[in-house]
Amino acid sequence: MRKRLIAATAAAALLLSLTACSQPDKQPEPSAGQDTQALVSAYLEQVDQEYAYQIAETLAYDPAYLSNELGWRTAGSDAEHAAADYIAAEMESIGLTVEKVPVTVDKWQFNDASLTIADTDIQIMPASYATNGTDADGITAQLVDVGTGTAAEYEGVDVEGKIALVGVDQWNVAWIDQYMNEAALHGASAIVTYDVGGYATYSDDMINMHDVCSKDVIPCVSISKNQYLQLAEALAAGHDTATLMVDNVMEPEQGTSYNVVGTLKGRSSEQQILVAGHYDVYFNGFQDDSCAIGLVLAMAKAMVDSGYQPENDIRFIAHGSEEWGASGTQFDWTTGAWEMINTAHPEWAGKTIALLNFELPAFYDGMEEGQISCVPEFSTLTQSFVEESGLLTQPVNNVYPGGISGQSVDTNTMEDGVSYRASGVPYFINIPGTQDGEEGWIQQRYHTAADDRDTYSADVMHTNLNTFGTLAIYLDQTPALELDLTATCDDLAEALDADLVAAAGGDGEAYTTALETLRTAADGWNQEIAAVNSRYQQALSEGASQEDLDAIRAEGRALNAKTLEAFCFVQDHFIGIASTSTILIKHQAYQENIALISGVVDALEQGVLGNEEGTGALDLAWMINGGTEYGYYNFSLETNARSKEALLEDSNPGNLFWGTGKGSILAETYPATMSLLAKSMEEAPSFDEEIALYNDALSQQQQLLAQQVAEETAAMGELTQLLQA
Numbered sequence: 001m002r003k004r005l006i007a008a009t010a011a012a013a014l015l016l017s018l019t020a021c022s023q024p025d026k027q028p029e030p031s032a033g034q035d036t037q038a039l040v041s042a043y044l045e046q047v048d049q050e051y052a053y054q055i056a057e058t059l060a061y062d063p064a065y066l067s068n069e070l071g072w073r074t075a076g077s078d079a080e081h082a083a084a085d086y087i088a089a090e091m092e093s094i095g096l097t098v099e100k101v102p103v104t105v106d107k108w109q110f111n112d113a114s115l116t117i118a119d120t121d122i123q124i125m126p127a128s129y130a131t132n133g134t135d136a137d138g139i140t141a142q143l144v145d146v147g148t149g150t151a152a153e154y155e156g157v158d159v160e161g162k163i164a165l166v167g168v169d170q171w172n173v174a175w176i177d178q179y180m181n182e183a184a185l186h187g188a189s190a191i192v193t194y195d196v197g198g199y200a201t202y203s204d205d206m207i208n209m210h211d212v213c214s215k216d217v218i219p220c221v222s223i224s225k226n227q228y229l230q231l232a233e234a235l236a237a238g239h240d241t242a243t244l245m246v247d248n249v250m251e252p253e254q255g256t257s258y259n260v261v262g263t264l265k266g267r268s269s270e271q272q273i274l275v276a277g278h279y280d281v282y283f284n285g286f287q288d289d290s291c292a293i294g295l296v297l298a299m300a301k302a303m304v305d306s307g308y309q310p311e312n313d314i315r316f317i318a319h320g321s322e323e324w325g326a327s328g329t330q331f332d333w334t335t336g337a338w339e340m341i342n343t344a345h346p347e348w349a350g351k352t353i354a355l356l357n358f359e360l361p362a363f364y365d366g367m368e369e370g371q372i373s374c375v376p377e378f379s380t381l382t383q384s385f386v387e388e389s390g391l392l393t394q395p396v397n398n399v400y401p402g403g404i405s406g407q408s409v410d411t412n413t414m415e416d417g418v419s420y421r422a423s424g425v426p427y428f429i430n431i432p433g434t435q436d437g438e439e440g441w442i443q444q445r446y447h448t449a450a451d452d453r454d455t456y457s458a459d460v461m462h463t464n465l466n467t468f469g470t471l472a473i474y475l476d477q478t479p480a481l482e483l484d485l486t487a488t489c490d491d492l493a494e495a496l497d498a499d500l501v502a503a504a505g506g507d508g509e510a511y512t513t514a515l516e517t518l519r520t521a522a523d524g525w526n527q528e529i530a531a532v533n534s535r536y537q538q539a540l541s542e543g544a545s546q547e548d549l550d551a552i553r554a555e556g557r558a559l560n561a562k563t564l565e566a567f568c569f570v571q572d573h574f575i576g577i578a579s580t581s582t583i584l585i586k587h588q589a590y591q592e593n594i595a596l597i598s599g600v601v602d603a604l605e606q607g608v609l610g611n612e613e614g615t616g617a618l619d620l621a622w623m624i625n626g627g628t629e630y631g632y633y634n635f636s637l638e639t640n641a642r643s644k645e646a647l648l649e650d651s652n653p654g655n656l657f658w659g660t661g662k663g664s665i666l667a668e669t670y671p672a673t674m675s676l677l678a679k680s681m682e683e684a685p686s687f688d689e690e691i692a693l694y695n696d697a698l699s700q701q702q703q704l705l706a707q708q709v710a711e712e713t714a715a716m717g718e719l720t721q722l723l724q725a
Helices: 010-021 036-046 049-061 078-094 176-185 225-236 286-305 335-344 346-350 376-387 417-422 458-477 486-495 498-503 508-541 546-573 586-605 617-621 637-645 670-679 688-724
Strands: 097-117 139-145 163-168 190-195 220-223 241-264 268-278 312-319 352-357 372-374 427-430 575-578 582-585
Touching: 036 286, 036 458, 049 078, 049 286, 049 458, 078 097, 078 241, 078 286, 078 312, 097 220, 097 335, 139 190, 139 225, 163 176, 163 225, 176 190, 176 637, 190 225, 190 241, 220 225, 241 286, 241 335, 268 286, 268 335, 268 458, 268 546, 286 312, 286 458, 312 335, 312 458, 335 346, 335 417, 346 352, 346 546, 352 417, 352 458, 352 546, 372 376, 376 427, 376 486, 417 427, 427 458, 486 508, 486 582, 486 586, 498 508, 498 586, 498 688, 508 546, 508 688, 546 575, 546 688, 575 586, 582 586, 586 617, 586 688, 617 670, 637 670, 670 688
Parallel strands: 139 163, 163 190, 190 220, 268 312, 268 352, 352 427
Antiparallel strands: 097 241, 139 241, 241 312, 372 427, 575 582
């Protein structure tokens, strides 16, 4: 995200220091069997959203924790290291046991950049993508305006050894990689981009920044639309000699990022709860995600100050390298978290009963009702927590007129939770109050300088601190984890298109039978969980001894171990990802391809390439393979080939990512689609060749669908045996 750099004053720094050091007296330590309602009340009394704000403001605006005047703090950079030290010191002052966990990432440190035009007074500081930089003298070359930077725009335009000036739309047209690779294909020595739509719609002064999925690429920078207008005026006046300097440090696989962990020790360390956000940023990243770190530390402080003694370890984590951390792959974000759960602490996957992750936790745009996002298996727990536990009857809801909804929303891939989920850790995340469309946060402010302190809502921060702190206590105090695998069964049932499976030669009946058996086992498992929790509450109400309470908790931990094993099994065998962004049941990707390819063939047989209804061949073809061919219509074959390489699981040999093993085998429709585009300008073309190619791909996808359904059927049997063992 982008941000304006505003240096913190000495007075503000002193205030922060005093606030961190002068904590209220600690409350007396409660007994392990204390009523959950009392524990929550004690926590709520200590919640301090102003402390959260102070942490966020320091991380967002103090130059000591930023790499440049635009506000970068990126993977493995000196600024990230300095921020890690600051966060660690704050955790220690709170009273946590602190560890800085090093993980390996591709280092990227953006120090400076400049763009000047000879014989003018134009001097711009562009924002650099995670690409190669220039030498100290920069690149001096002709600046060439290439319009919107598609393949057609380069026809008859010489950019060999020159700097391409390109208007981009990464929301509606293509990701930055394709614009950049197209410029490189035509020999450009660098590319300067500005937004013509999609993102950065807040104002024409906004610069936008995102991750780059390619490797070994030309320098690529971004400027605002108003800065582009300055350049366009200079070009029109004949001033086209530009000097671009980019001071980027790029060191693949040579960077170290630190995940800072502060632990509040539990009565037992056999299980743990994680509370997390990330601290790497673009443009100061006040909401994304400095406010999240403020929330994480403020939650920890309130728990410590209230004297809360957790049953399980609660670890408060500031993750590094979330925005970007690996080159040459479309799974390049949440690298710090992925390395944490897979390399640094793989044992956490079997003992973490929940992760509470946070993104943009202090922004409000008028949402009527607050919501909690979680993996489907936590939906029942969320509803119980909100509607039945009674813990939210206290003043936890400061902002939403309709309160907090018990109806949860499924998670996606756009934050660190996806790395933990892929490794078998169930999780929750707040839902930022962000509208969709051009008037919403994502298109207006996301990764721009408009993500600033003016967006801060103290009420939203307070609400999230109260709600999720209460949820953490609820999870901690409940012996048997309420992770409902019947939700997995619901998703599996909803995913099956029996007609498509039958047409593909798959055995839908066997799938359905296995699913019914699995549901029975999942229902039985839920009953065991409920029985343990009921006995614990009964024992607690009757004033049972600590020994008796601990014995029931031990039963809960034994159940939890198998519950987490089952959840991990679900992720490994059923959960897929389409095009890096959509989470679905694995066989659904094949079903969707089959429906789309069939639609393309039907349209071609009628000679319809496009129509207002959106049912023409080219209207549908780009959506094949989960939309991975999104934007391909506008770029050269060579450029698109490079983009497809980043989707491959072996794009970074030797490394694994959160998307590895989650994707389907892509339909080989790209040549047919490109052929259709070539013929789209012909009069009365024949589509026989393309129809044959699409039908071949259709047959391939049907075979894969039948195979995947069979694999999922077998996996349901294995999961049933696990639950019944």
